[in-house]
Amino acid sequence: MFDQLIEAALSKAGSSKALADEMAISPSEISRFRSGEIGLKIIHLKKLFEISGMTLTTAQEREGLISAALLFADLYKGKK
Numbered sequence: 001m002f003d004q005l006i007e008a009a010l011s012k013a014g015s016s017k018a019l020a021d022e023m024a025i026s027p028s029e030i031s032r033f034r035s036g037e038i039g040l041k042i043i044h045l046k047k048l049f050e051i052s053g054m055t056l057t058t059a060q061e062r063e064g065l066i067s068a069a070l071l072f073a074d075l076y077k078g079k080k
Contacts, residue, residue, distance in 0.1 A: 002033075003034075004054070005048050005049065005052055005054055006030070006033070006034055006048065008052035008053065008054055009048045009051040009052040011052075012051050012052060012053065013051060016030050016031070019051065022047065022051055023044050023047045023048065023051075024047075025040075025044060
C-alpha cells in the first residue's frame with residue numbers, strides 16, 4: 001500500500017525533490033522510507049495522502065463502494 005501511495009504522490013509532485021519540498025522533509029528521507037529504513041511521522045503520511053489524492057477507507061466502506069460500483073454497472077448494462 002505504501003508503495004502505491006509514494007508512487008502516486010511522486011507522480012503528482014513530479015520528482016522526489018518536489019515531493020520532499022511539499023512534505024517539508026529531505027529527499028533522502030523519502031528514499032529511506034521507501035527502502036524501509038525509517039518510518040514517517042503521521043503528519044508526513046497525511047501529507048502523502050493529500051498529495052497523492054488517495055484515501056484510506058475501512059473494510060466496510062470498501063465493500064460499500066464495491067457494491068455501489070457493481071450496482072451502477074448493472075444499471076448501465078440495463079440501459080444498453
